[in-house]
Amino acid sequence: MIRLSLPQKKGGVGKTTLIKILAEWFSQNKRVLLVDFDDQCSLSELYLPMERIGNGRHKRPPLHPDYTPDNEDHADWTGRSSSADIFYSTREIHEYGVAEFENGRLDILPADSRELVYVREQEDKKIRARIEEIIDKFFGSEGIADMYDLVLFDTGPNESPLMRGVIRASTQTIIPVELEQQCISGLDAIIGMVIEEQSRRSKNHPLELTALQINKYRKQLSLHNGLLEQVMNQERLSQYVSPIIIPSRVAYAERDVRGLLPASVFQLKPSDPARKIAEDWCKFVESKLFPKETADA
Numbered sequence: 001m002i003r004l005s006l007p008q009k010k011g012g013v014g015k016t017t018l019i020k021i022l023a024e025w026f027s028q029n030k031r032v033l034l035v036d037f038d039d040q041c042s043l044s045e046l047y048l049p050m051e052r053i054g055n056g057r058h059k060r061p062p063l064h065p066d067y068t069p070d071n072e073d074h075a076d077w078t079g080r081s082s083s084a085d086i087f088y089s090t091r092e093i094h095e096y097g098v099a100e101f102e103n104g105r106l107d108i109l110p111a112d113s114r115e116l117v118y119v120r121e122q123e124d125k126k127i128r129a130r131i132e133e134i135i136d137k138f139f140g141s142e143g144i145a146d147m148y149d150l151v152l153f154d155t156g157p158n159e160s161p162l163m164r165g166v167i168r169a170s171t172q173t174i175i176p177v178e179l180e181q182q183c184i185s186g187l188d189a190i191i192g193m194v195i196e197e198q199s200r201r202s203k204n205h206p207l208e209l210t211a212l213q214i215n216k217y218r219k220q221l222s223l224h225n226g227l228l229e230q231v232m233n234q235e236r237l238s239q240y241v242s243p244i245i246i247p248s249r250v251a252y253a254e255r256d257v258r259g260l261l262p263a264s265v266f267q268l269k270p271s272d273p274a275r276k277i278a279e280d281w282c283k284f285v286e287s288k289l290f291p292k293e294t295a296d297a
């Protein structure tokens with residue numbers, strides 16, 4: 001089973017947008033689980049009618065469709081399920097079904113902002129280390145491997161035990177990059193986090209830095225071209241840069257609005273450039289994540 005994270009400390013680079021594109025591509029012929037560890041809940045909101053609580057400050061998942069309050073088996077269940085539940089050994093995990101296809105499906109374990117903020121803000125070093133361990137153990141378990149071919153993690157910006165736990169639980173990482181000075185300056189730090197994790201892995205449990213993924217590229221901007229050149233001139237960065245550069249296009253941003261149709265970039269006309277680039281990018285990621293299947297096809 002492949003577990004992919006898109007870590008980035010810089011906000012707004014397109015983590016959630018890119019995860020949504022990958023989820024829609026891979027769920028057509030694989031069992032895909034989305035896990036939202038971001039207390040902004042943006043990924044969850046794309047797929048579920050999240051409920052606002054605490055005077056609107058927080059968001060939680062809706063009642064699960066399988067929940068029946070009269071069912072004795074559900075007596076200990078609140079009827080909701082979120083990624084924060086994995087930190088409580090007494091809670092059962094109930095993923096929410098999003099879409100089913102003949103050969104694949106898409107499920108999500110959504111975020112619960114109040115609970116994730118509580119987890120994220122733990123300051124005790126031992127508790128923080130424990131959070132990382134729990135994420136790794138839960139998603140590396142046989143139960144998850146039996147149910148899914150691919151797990152995609154979304155995290156919020158800023159370093160936290162949640163981001164480190166997700167990197168620890170990953171088999172692959174794609175680092176999204178925006179061609180803005182702040183993002184480029186922070187690249188070494190985020191690559192460093194991945195390399196540090198790689199160095200603690202055993203040979204039979206590797207972590208791959210699959211790609212640096214340039215997103216929101218605007219070819220008419222000299223700033224973007226200058227920074228792209230800077231990245232490509234540094235071997236320690238350029239060796240990872242994905243061959244597919246994702247441009248800034250309204251079509252991608254529009255797909256991030258719940259209820260706006262078509263909901264997926266893959267439902268746009270086959271000739272639509274935004275769809276074509278997304279397909280090329282997903283095929284590239286597929287060749288990295290599932291090399292054997294791609295070679296056989």
Ligand SMILES: Nc1ncnc2c1ncn2[C@@H]1O[C@H](COP(=O)(O)OP(=O)(O)OP(=O)(O)O)[C@@H](O)[C@H]1O
Pocket residue numbers: 010011012013014015016017018038040042155156157215216217246247248249250252253254256
């Ligand atoms: N290639 C693109 N072209 C146009 N707009 C994009 C593109 N990628 C992302 N966006 C838009 O940029 C904004 C930020 O993207 P997104 O929410 O995916 O970033 P993020 O890294 O998940 O942010 P955060 O750090 O807050 O979680 C969104 O409005 C999204 O629709």
Ligand SMILES: [Mg+2]
Pocket residue numbers: 015016017038042043154155156
């Ligand atoms: Mg996001």
